[in-house]
Every structure is written in structure tokens, then in C-alpha cells.
Amino acid sequence: MAKALKVRSRSGRLVSGLVLAVAVVGLVVVLQSAAEQQSWPSAEGTVTERYKRKSASVEVEYPLPDGRVQVATLPENGPIREPGSRVTVRYELRDGQVVDAALADNDEGFWVMGVMLGVLIAGSIGMNLIAWTPARRPEWISPGAR
Template sequence: MAKSLKSRTGRFVAGLVLAGAVAGLAFVISSATEQQSWASAEGTVQERLKSGKSASVKVEYPLPDGTKQVATLSENGPARNPGERVTVRYDLENGKVVDAALADNDQAFWVVGVMLGVVILGGIFANLIAWAPRPRPE
């Protein structure tokens, strides 16, 4: 760890943290925007699966060609029970689903975005301290 935030190493670490947090936030915003542009369909929860602290649901939803798709999707919002209707967003390539998610998983993007925003504010503050001129002795 750096001896002082004003040292060369401290300035490098402060800048690296800020750059990493900004890049992470850009990635989260890009992912959220891309996922919102995917096609969506109404599906039915068939089964709720729980593994440790994480939960997922097995959902059946229709594709544009009339076939049914069954996927196990992470549950980031409220608990879903079998028989409930949910909106599924999915990404198609060459007629096949390459990725799918429940439409209510925007909460996860918000949580990560807010956390990265706090890290960015901390990084800005650390950089202000690191790059501020040293007080001159009188």
C-alpha cells in the first residue's frame, strides 16, 4: 500500500481506482442499455430453484417463430412462484436465443451503478487530495 496519497504510488493508485470505476460504470450502462433493446415475451414460471443465497426460476416463453423456449434465469427482483407470469427479455442470433433475462433485473444494474458512482466520488476526492499542491513551509 502507498505510504502517502501524495506519493507517486498513491497518485497512481488513486488514478487507477478512478479510471477503473469510470470504465466499470460505462460497462454497466452499456449492458443495461443493450439488454433493454432485446425482444421481450410473456413467460410462465415453471419452477423456482434455490441454491445457497441465490435464486433462479425456470421460465417457459414463446419465440417469434412460435416455438417455446425454457430457460433458467437469475432472479434479482421479487420472489416468483410457479404459475406466475413474467416478462423475459432475450437476444436472438441466427434464430437462436443467445442470452435471456427477466425484465425486472434492472434493479441489479441500479445497485451496481450506484456502488460504482460512490467509488467514482471517492476516487475524485482521493485524486483531489493526491494532486493538491503541498503546503509550503514558511
């Protein structure tokens, strides 16, 4: 049978601290990605096709500032969109080319990841408090025996 990890042991403290550090870094990355995507320019596009493979995605046609029309297949995390419906697309341009694009209402994914990481952080803080508090001595030990 596997040995249980004692919370107040050195390895328990290391694991709880490591989980906390990774969760905080993950939350920072998710928040930075969400903020960066909010700053991208946007355009009104039209859904041309809807796919349901492993995950739902839509093919969207949208105009770029220089007049060209871009077609992209984007993951659909929000409401179901049928062909012909209008959507807002955020995109990132580098050297006149679209390098990344997303539906503007895909913020639900960031919220879900943020909440999950927040819960993990709260649990990790609790585990760290347990791991780093000194163990109480039993009161039945006489003062002279300490």
C-alpha cells in the same frame, strides 16, 4: 509492519488515478449492458419452477416469434416468483437461436452496480484532488528561509 501508502506520493497518485479509471470504465460497461438489454425483444412467460441454491433462480417457459417455446433458467434479482406466475422475459436472438435471456425486471442489479461504481468514482475524484493538490508550507517558516 506494512508501510502506509502516502496519498501525495507518486504511488498514491498512481493508485488513485488507476482506481478512478477502472471505476469509470466499469460504469460505462454497466450502462452499455443495461442499454443493450433494454433493446432486446420481450415475451410473456410462465414460471414453471423456482430454485434456491447459491442464488435464487426461476425456470421460465416463454414463446419465441417463430412459435417455438423456449425454457430457460434465469436469475431472480427482483421479487419472489412462485410457479405459475407470469413474467416478462427479454431475450437476444442470433441466427434464430436464443443466446441470452433475462427477466425484464432484473434492472435492480444494474442499479446497484451503477450506484456502487458511482460512489467509488466520487471517492476516487476526492482522493485525486487530495493527491494532486500541492502541499501547503507551514506559515511559521520565515520568508527568507524558503
